[in-house]
Amino acid sequence: MFSDIMKNVKAKSPLINVITNFVTVNDCANILLAAGASPCMAYDIREVEDIVSISQGLVINLGAIEDDRAMLLSTKKANEMKIPVIFDPVAAGASRLRNDLCTEFLQNVKFSVIRGNISEIKSLALGSSTTKGVDAADADEITENNISEVVKMAKSLSEKTGSVIAISGKTDVVADHQRAYIIKNGHPMMALITGSGCMLTTLICAYCAANPDRIFESTAAAVCTMGVCGEYAYQKTIDTDTGTSSFRNYLIDYVSKLDSEMIEERMKLEVY
Ligand SMILES: Nc1ncnc2c1ncn2[C@@H]1O[C@H](COP(=O)(O)OP(=O)(O)OP(=O)(O)O)[C@@H](O)[C@H]1O
Ligand SMILES: Cc1ncsc1CCO
Numbered sequence: 001m002f003s004d005i006m007k008n009v010k011a012k013s014p015l016i017n018v019i020t021n022f023v024t025v026n027d028c029a030n031i032l033l034a035a036g037a038s039p040c041m042a043y044d045i046r047e048v049e050d051i052v053s054i055s056q057g058l059v060i061n062l063g064a065i066e067d068d069r070a071m072l073l074s075t076k077k078a079n080e081m082k083i084p085v086i087f088d089p090v091a092a093g094a095s096r097l098r099n100d101l102c103t104e105f106l107q108n109v110k111f112s113v114i115r116g117n118i119s120e121i122k123s124l125a126l127g128s129s130t131t132k133g134v135d136a137a138d139a140d141e142i143t144e145n146n147i148s149e150v151v152k153m154a155k156s157l158s159e160k161t162g163s164v165i166a167i168s169g170k171t172d173v174v175a176d177h178q179r180a181y182i183i184k185n186g187h188p189m190m191a192l193i194t195g196s197g198c199m200l201t202t203l204i205c206a207y208c209a210a211n212p213d214r215i216f217e218s219t220a221a222a223v224c225t226m227g228v229c230g231e232y233a234y235q236k237t238i239d240t241d242t243g244t245s246s247f248r249n250y251l252i253d254y255v256s257k258l259d260s261e262m263i264e265e266r267m268k269l270e271v272y
């Protein structure tokens with residue numbers, strides 16, 4: 001299902017500029033290299049337009065905001081060039097600065113994909129502020145009881161923004177204004193390392209940059225990749241009697257080792 005999408009990442013090796021946070025920046029660069037893409041983490045206002053002009057994709061991550069002017073300048077350039085721009089609204093709902101920037105970005109930028117945990121996406125869609133900082137609040141967890149409401153919310157946010165919406169967690173949702181996939185891969189250990197969400201957003205950008213006419217499918221492929229690699233990495237953590245720090249390395253290892261057969265074997269994707 002995703003074999004050509006993954007092959008294109010390796011064949012084209014897209015250059016992705018990532019304006020992200022100092023917490024997870026190195027993991028984001030490594031996940032891109034593991035997938036076959038090429039990272040650049042330029043964020044200085046004096047050069048972002050030049051770097052974006054030679055890039056095939058752009059990530060804007062609000063984890064630790066240093067210079068929102070550089071973010072806006074680079075998105076403007078990327079939109080002019082019509083390359084995919086992926087938004088990670090980290091901790092949306094947690095502070096006025098984050099909420100104001102999310103509003104400003106959604107008004108002025110065309111994002112191909114918006115990827116967040118359920119609390120962050122609820123904040124964008126409903127203006128709620130339930131988030132536990134950078135982590136989703138337990139009370140927001142997607143369950144069998146609320147999944148239809150969550151899908152409805154994602155479709156309506158997609159309609160409003162023109163972006164594909166990816167919600168991560170125990171259950172992942174990928175939706176545009178009319179279609180949705182539910183993906184149930186991954187492992188709870190993924191929430192015990194920082195940056196699994198930031199890495200997922202960056203991987204989505206690589207897949208979209210290599211397949212710019214297939215944003216919805218590329219997003220789903222990246223979500224499945226991350227989930228399946230989380231499962232393999234957890235197994236390896238158990239087999240080696242290690243813990244969360246090794247798990248993080250194994251996660252990157254498996255993204256570099258993964259092929260489409262390994263995904264297809266384990267993928268738990270349903271059309272909703
Ligand atoms: N309980 C879980 N079971 C299975 N997979 C999970 C679980 N929690 C998170 N994941 C997976 O971990 C990845 C990151 O999702 P998560 O929602 O934790 O991101 P996040 O909160 O934005 O993370 P961060 O801000 O630390 O980067 C996704 O691939 C998701 O499917
Ligand atoms: C822990 C943390 N704080 C700001 S960004 C970040 C990484 C996870 O989003």
Ligand SMILES: [Mg+2]
Pocket residue numbers: 090091116117134197198
């Ligand atoms: Mg996050």
